[in-house]
Amino acid sequence: MALRWEQVIVHCADPAALGRWWADALGWVVVYADDDEFEIRPDPDTRPGVDFVRLDEPKTGKSRLHLDFTSDDQDAEVARLLALGARRVDIGQGEQSWVVLDDPEGNEFCVLRAPSA
Known part of the structure; x- marks a missing residue:
């Protein structure tokens, strides 16, 4: 049994806006979107992807x-x-x-x- 990398989670205030920004930056496609989550991948069947998830707490300090x-x-x-x-x-x-x-x-x-x- 081995681990497989599924995705990176990015907590953010506006998942759709940030997810669209990264989709444009990377040339990736949107595979899922709702009010609290926005997932992109290189293509629909390729992983890992990046999943943007709403978090109401502001970012503080260096990532x-x-x-x-x-x-x-x-x-x-x-x-x-x-x-x-x-x-x-x-x-x-x-x-x-x-x-x-x-x-x-x-x-x-x-x-x-x-x-x-």
Whole structure:
């Protein structure tokens, strides 16, 4: 018996708005939506997915878990995400090769440079 990764849960104030933002950012599809939950996946039959679940408590402090992404063109991808509504944030990372952003509800994530071939 082995564990299989099903999804990441993101607690948020507005599951539909944040879920749509991430669906646009990742190019993923919506597989479930109601007033309190909004799930996206790479395609309907592929897991893991991300499930946005309503939580009325506000986010306080730095996230204890964040996602890292790579792109063939880090600068272009960062610009695209900023245009979608992401913001650059300083979490004490200093000068690094990655860029720390946060989504519209303040969840930090990083855009890394593509690995060298």
